Amino acid sequence: MDAMPIGRMRSAGASFVLLMLFWVMLNGSLASDVLIVGAVASAAIALIYRDGLSIFTEARWTPAAIGATFGYIGYFLKELVKSNLHIAAVVLDPALPVHPGIVKVHTRLKSRMGRLLLANSITLTPGTLTVAIEDEWLYVHWVTMEAADQEEATRQIVAGFESYLEVMYG
Amino acid sequence: MAAVLDILGGLLLVAGTTFLLLGGLGLVRMPDVYNRIQAGTKATTLGTLLTLAGAACLHPDWAIKLLLIGLFLLFTNPLSSQVLAHAAHREHVATTPATEVDLLDEETGEEA
């Protein structure tokens, strides 16, 4: 195998770390035989599958980013619970108060992982579902549409997560 | 202590399955595919997460593996819903008449 460029090596390293973490959690053990097999398998997969991404690939390792990660997790869990109470309220209401629409919102995020996490987060938060993402635009289905205006919708749907993800991934 | 964890675990299990039930109800009541996907994804994700947390309380030594299943679901569940919603939109599945705007239709230039 010819020498790998630095970018490739970093990306393979990030994949390896994620795979190793996954392996240890899957086995629930730190015995040496488990670690050896896991290291061999993870290294093989990280080297063979060259398009691999991992949640660490594009992450920034600044203290601010690590702080933002915790902030993001807390905010996400809060929104997830809120989202379910919202759906419950809609579903249990005899009148079924839905007035849906598909709105277009803007994101500043450039990294692939950041955008994937943003879309997933939006899907799991109150009344919104990412239908498509194209360049810097997200198309979001909104069960109880509150604003058709693009800036207002962006502020309500995207801004909360984006502020964290921007620090984490850029 | 163990007894408290047991009760907490049982309550979390019931809370989780309650959300699953609400998701099922949403699936039946919601007027079109997109709204059904919304109800389905959100309720099942939180519902399953709570169930997993409940199981972790009942069997603390399983916590790591349950956490792994939860994390896996957090990535796969919304992703499959998004792909499904996108496919439905590409195939022009009608939205409910209550829908106010659909900004995806005219702008992306996907083949009609």
Next chain:
Amino acid sequence: MVKHLVAFLLLAVLAAVFAALTLGYQPDAALNRTALYYAENTAKDLGAQNIVTAIVVTYRGLDTLGEVTVLFLTSAIVGLILSTHRAAGESRTTGVPAAGELLRTGSRLLVPLILLAGVYVFVNGHLTPGGGFQGGAILASAALLLLLADPLHRFGHRAIAVVESVSGLAYVGIGLLGLAWAGGFLDNRILPLGDFGTLFSAGAIPVIYTLIGLKVGAEFASMLASLSETEKS
């Protein structure tokens, strides 16, 4: 309306039959003679925690070799039949809507994890449910995800073929080593049995299952590759 009614009735009959079967099921109180032998001797003889795996890989190892061969023949035949179609119009690639960005990014994140899950399933075949065939199928499902994210993805046929043949040869080779060093063909005691219940135990069973897993995964992947390339061209 009548159609619905008939379908409903059929379902009801089916449900009744299955309910009767499940409710009437009484597990045998004692194991029969064969089962008793395996239950008592597997751990002692072969050091495998999962008795089913021990039976599949060693006691009935030759049958498993046959099954892998059947699968190999199937994939070879699929490839052979479809390759004649493929020659016709190789490069026509229009009309396939591309996957969205989310699916593309998501698949690049998940494919390695799915591959590793497949490895976990076959490496732990002697400890937990699953084994070579199941793990191999999971490996191939990662290939399916690649194809879903990019319908025009071309697999390296040569690499798949190499993995397939090398693991197949090594499988037979280990079987022959068993004939030379231990009790017979595919005997797992060519390697030390190790501590019961750990990953490195049960002799050669994990090695054999790893080879079977790779072989099955490669076979399924090559079938997928042939099918997808025929559809597109």
Next chain:
Amino acid sequence: MADALITFAAVLAGLAFLLAMYRFVRGPRTFDRVVAFDVMTIVSITGIVLGAVVEERVVYLDVALVYALMSFLGVIVVARYLERGL
């Protein structure tokens, strides 16, 4: 007490499954059925976890993980097939 709660949880999960099954039968479009199928598989994951708790068998959790993987792939396969992308 915990046993009673587990039983209650199983009943609720069963009801959720039935509701999803209703949507699966009613349709009207294939997409509705796929959503219903997705919910049914995820309810089944809960069922497997409950089963693991009741039987005290940790190995069932591996089954739940693989099941989660298969439900994800299944939904995407059908979705891509329906939009003719496969």
